[in-house]
Amino acid sequence: MRAICFNFxxxxxxxxxxxxxxxxxxxHYYYDDFSNETTLRKVADHCYLPANNLLLELIKKHKGKFKVSFSITGTALDQFELYAPEVLDSFQDLxxxxxxxxxxxxxxHxxxxxKxxxxxxxxVKKHDDLIERYFGQRPKVFRNTEMVYSDEIGSMVAEMGFKAMLTEGPKHILGWKSPNYLYCNAINPRLKVLMRNFRLSDDLSFRFSNQAWNEYPLTPTKFINWMNANPKDETINLFMDYETLGxxxxxxxxxxxxxxxxxxxVFxxxxxxxxxxxxxxxxxQPISMVSVPYPISWADEERDLTAWLGNEMQQEAFNKLYDLHSRMNRVTDEELNKDWNYLQVSDHFYYMSTKFFSDGAIHNHVNPYESPYEAFINYMNVLSDFELRLNNFVPESKADKDIAALTKLLEEKEEKLRKYQLEIKNLQTKKTTSTKRTKTATKPARKD
Incomplete structure (x- = not known):
């Protein structure tokens, strides 16, 4: 058996x-509601709704022989509920x-x-609870944000009970090996690893409409011939952004x-x-283990983390954010926890990347900021306000706790002093009035 595995x-x-x-x-409100709703509606009209309808038609037409998989983030599901519930309905139909x-x-994400x-x-649990709630499935396979993977991360995923994980199949990791086979984690071989065929995936994602490409136009027959080139290949993993479609x-x-x-x-x-x-x-069955000592991703030629953590701004923002996590464990406030989750979205750090800024800002269509420096300042302003709110719930240190307690004590004393001063003033007013009345009452009558 040889298989094609689609993941969007x-x-x-x-x-x-x-x-x-x-x-x-x-x-304390941080979000651009207009931009969020406008962007989601645009992508829903161009991609989510027509693509879901097409996939549903193909599944029904081919009666169990056509299959796909999705990785949907919690923030995407939240936006479907807010701005496009019909998109959520269409995924439930699938x-x-x-x-x-x-x-x-x-x-x-x-x-x-x-960290x-x-x-x-x-x-991961919070995400999987949502998936089970909406789609009636408890996920068995894991796909990390931006396909970030290492031996250590894979081992953690295995400990959570997942049987397989998706990641990139870069040349500097595989060497002469092919991504078209199943592998296993180097630390915990129970975790199976599916590696993306980046060449075929990117043919669809990036090169499909490029008229300067020497293989343009790409047809199903041509694409299948490439997949048939090596009949010993077992799995051809086509992993891509869903927004590729439309x-x-x-x-x-x-x-x-x-x-x-x-x-x-194909059939x-x-x-x-x-x-x-x-x-x-x-x-x-895995043909061998795959050794990935340092994290990889599916981004850029380097297939590393530099798109998110490649400069000092990104690292400072990232480290300052996660410095707060131990205190956030003690926060039960729903609004603060929501903002905490949305602050962690990897896109915020991607917007700060200087990799693309100097050469014409590749991927600039997804970046709402004019420069990475503007993205950094904006994020740090939001994070500063968030930290102030957090300090009200969980002071940062013992000194902060003492200061908070003393501040509260001073405020209480000032309130008492204000009340006492008001009472004294009222008593003085009453005394003055009473004295005037007494003097008036005891004043001798005038003799003519």
Missing amino acids: QVHQPFRFRRYRFFDIGND AETGQVEFLSETYS SLVSL CKELFAAQ ERQRESTGIFKFLEEFPAA KQSDLKFATPSEIAEQF
């Missing part, structure tokens, strides 16, 4: 409004077919796996027509079948 990443961040220095301590698998993620094991596990590659490029014709062409021209990540993990 669905994510939308909650973008911050322009939050000025003078807003700190005065205005879930009901039994041919669609929903994978685990971090709720906030965060980089928390690099704190306990917080990482808590975010947003990055607009309908006018023919991307929907390509997808519509693709399953029938006719190859021995490949479609499978979900869980089915890959169950039906194939």
Whole structure:
């Protein structure tokens, strides 16, 4: 058996409004509601709704032979509820077919796996509770934010009970090996690792409509011939952003027509079948372990973390954010916890990247800021206000606790003094009035 595994990443961040220095301590609402709603509605109309309708048609048409999987972040699900409930309904229609698998993620599409094991596990649980609530599935396979993976992260994922994990298949990790096989984690071999075929995935995601590409136009037959090039390949993992369909590659490029014709062409021209990540993990055996001592991702040529943590601004913001996590464990306030989750979204750090700024700002269409420095200042202003609110719930240190207690004591004493002063003033007023009345009453009558 040889299999094609489709996985689509669905994510939308909650973008911050322009939050000025003078807003700190005065205005605790951070979000650009207009931008968030407008962006989601646009992507829903171009991608989510037409793509979901097409996938549903293909699943029904091919009667159990066509399968896909999704990784949907918690922030995306929150925005569906707020701005486009019909999108959520369309994903639920797909879930009901039994041919669609929903994978685990971090709720906030965060980089928390690099910082704190306990917080990482808590975010994954929060996400999976949402998936089970909406789609009736408890995820068995994990896909980390931006496909960030290392041996250590994979081991943590295995300890959470997942049987498989998705990641990138970069050349500097695989060397002469192919991503078209199943591997296992180097620390905990029980975790199976599916590696992305970046060349074929990027042919669809980035090169499909590029008329300067020497393989343009890309047809299902041509694509299948590439997949048939090595008949020993077992799994061809096509992992991409869902926005490839209709947003990055607009309908006018023919991307929907390509997808519509693709399953029938696969069945006719190859021995490949479609499978979900869980089915890959169950039906194939790892050919070897894969060693990834340092974190990788699916971003850029380097396939590393520099898009999010490559400069001092990003690192300062990232470290200052997670310096707060031990105190956040003691916070039960719903609004503060919501803001805490949305502050962790990896997009905020991506906006601060200087990798793209100097050469024309590649990916600038997803960045709401004019420069990475503006993104940094805006984020740190929001974080400063958030920290002030946190200090009201959980003071930062013993000294802060003592100061908070003394401040409260002083405020109480000042209130008492104010009351006493008011009482004294009232008593003095009464005494003066009483004295005047007494003098008037005892004043001798005038003799004529």
